Amino acid sequence: MSAESTTAARPSLLRRIGTALVQWVDADYCPEGPVKMRQEPDKVDWVRVMPFVVLHAGCLGVIFVGWSWFAVGAAVFLYFARMFAVTGIYHRYFSHKTYSTSRIGQFLLAVWGGTTVQRGPLWWAYHHRHHHKHSDDEHDAHSPHVHGFWWSHIGWITSRRNFPTDYSQVKDLAKFPELVFLNRFDIIVPVLFATAIFGVGVALEAFAPGLGTSGAQMLVWGFFFSTTALFHGTSCINSMAHLMGKRRFKTDDDSRNSFILSLICLGEGWHNNHHRYQSATRNGFYWWEIDLTYYGLKMLSWTGFIWGFKAVPKRVLEEGMRAEHENTVAAAAASEHVHARSSLKKVVPTAAALAVGAVNAAQAEAPKKPDGPAIHKDVTELVAENDADKTTAASNRPEA
Ligand SMILES: [Zn+2]
Numbered sequence: 295m296s297a298e299s300t301t302a303a304r305p306s307l308l309r310r311i312g313t314a315l316v317q318w319v320d321a322d323y324c325p326e327g328p329v330k331m332r333q334e335p336d337k338v339d340w341v342r343v344m345p346f347v348v349l350h351a352g353c354l355g356v357i358f359v360g361w362s363w364f365a366v367g368a369a370v371f372l373y374f375a376r377m378f379a380v381t382g383i384y385h386r387y388f389s390h391k392t393y394s395t396s397r398i399g400q401f402l403l404a405v406w407g408g409t410t411v412q413r414g415p416l417w418w419a420y421h422h423r424h425h426h427k428h429s430d431d432e433h434d435a436h437s438p439h440v441h442g443f444w445w446s447h448i449g450w451i452t453s454r455r456n457f458p459t460d461y462s463q464v465k466d467l468a469k470f471p472e473l474v475f476l477n478r479f480d481i482i483v484p485v486l487f488a489t490a491i492f493g494v495g496v497a498l499e500a501f502a503p504g505l506g507t508s509g510a511q512m513l514v515w516g517f518f519f520s521t522t523a524l525f526h527g528t529s530c531i532n533s534m535a536h537l538m539g540k541r542r543f544k545t546d547d548d549s550r551n552s553f554i555l556s557l558i559c560l561g562e563g564w565h566n567n568h569h570r571y572q573s574a575t576r577n578g579f580y581w582w583e584i585d586l587t588y589y590g591l592k593m594l595s596w597t598g599f600i601w602g603f604k605a606v607p608k609r610v611l612e613e614g615m616r617a618e619h620e621n622t623v624a625a626a627a628a629s630e631h632v633h634a635r636s637s638l639k640k641v642v643p644t645a646a647a648l649a650v651g652a653v654n655a656a657q658a659e660a661p662k663k664p665d666g667p668a669i670h671k672d673v674t675e676l677v678a679e680n681d682a683d684k685t686t687a688a689s690n691r692p693e694a
């Protein structure tokens with residue numbers, strides 16, 4: 295199709311504005327069809343993203359409402375409570391199915407996820423699965439290496455082509471009408487959530503004036519500030535976690551492990567681990583890798599609300615330890631080069647020899663079967679792989 299005919303087929307400005315306004319409420323409304331829309335070049339849809347702009351602009355309301363310890367505390371609390379929803383629910387449940395729950399439990403998780411104002415659970419899961427399939431290649435919607443930092447951080451979510459949910463890629467979720475409803479009308483939960491925060495502020499102003507807060511102040515801090523910070527904290531995983539930190543596993547992408555990002559994003563900073571093996575409930579693979587989302591999920595499992603956690607396979611843990619040894623050897627060799635005249639010269643070869651010995655020993659014990667691809671293609675494959683791991687483990691067990 296020529297550029298001319300593309301222009302001719304383009305709907306009028308008024309019609310596009312009207313469409314975007316309907317899409318504020320009905321995220322699935324798409325007159326030209328979602329397939330065609332996804333094939334468009336990247337372009338910011340300013341009318342469509344106006345609620346997102348308002349979310350940021352709402353933070354300026356602080357000029358008018360001031361602050362109180364209660365409102366600031368609520369903002370911090372709601373940041374972490376909802377970061378848990380992003381990581382523990384939208385990511386580790388809907389995107390990767392790393393644990394199980396009941397159907398009603400799933401619905402409640404989706405509602406909690408909706409309070410994050412990061413669109414619907416199916417939209418989130420579809421885009422995230424797509425990221426794993428195409429991580430850092432030209433089809434990755436938010437790779438900082440392909441599109442640059444700012445596009446990977448915030449630009450991609452404003453692009454018209456990234457609005458529709460491809461339900462064919464989340465069939466396991468799309469079979470639940472209640473989830474499709476929440477995904478389609480993804481504005482409902484955020485509006486109810488913001489209204490509830492405002493209502494709490496109004497009630498506190500009337501019944502606990504000593505707290506010094508109000509409906510408007512709670513709305514600005516608990517909703518606008520907290521949600522904007524939550525968006526940028528989450529986005530750091532798309533942008534920073536593919537730029538900053540260490541690479542333990544040689545995955546097909548540039549994902550990295552970062553302790554700082556793990557604190558900000560409750561364990562999601564162990565992103566290189568996660569790209570190596572995405573179907574585990576935990577992203578911190580070793581005890582020293584703090585993963586607050588996993589600890590929270592563990593506590594939730596004690597209530598019986600969720601269950602069926604998926605572990606990191608032993609072979610992946612061993613592979614990680616071998617990689618750590620190799621990094622130690624490489625660092626020792628580099629150190630020898632830098633401090634060639636120092637006393638380290640005598641110590642380093644010994645340390646290197648010990649490390650090499652340990653690497654070889656670990657390899658000797660490692661299973662001989664080849665590993666699967668670092669980037670899994672879909673959840674079904676992950677489940678099958680997990681089952682295969684269990685079968686292999688069972689068949690390897692020595693006869694009593
Ligand atoms: Zn990634």
Ligand SMILES: [Zn+2]
Pocket residue numbers: 385389390422426568572
């Ligand atoms: Zn993931």
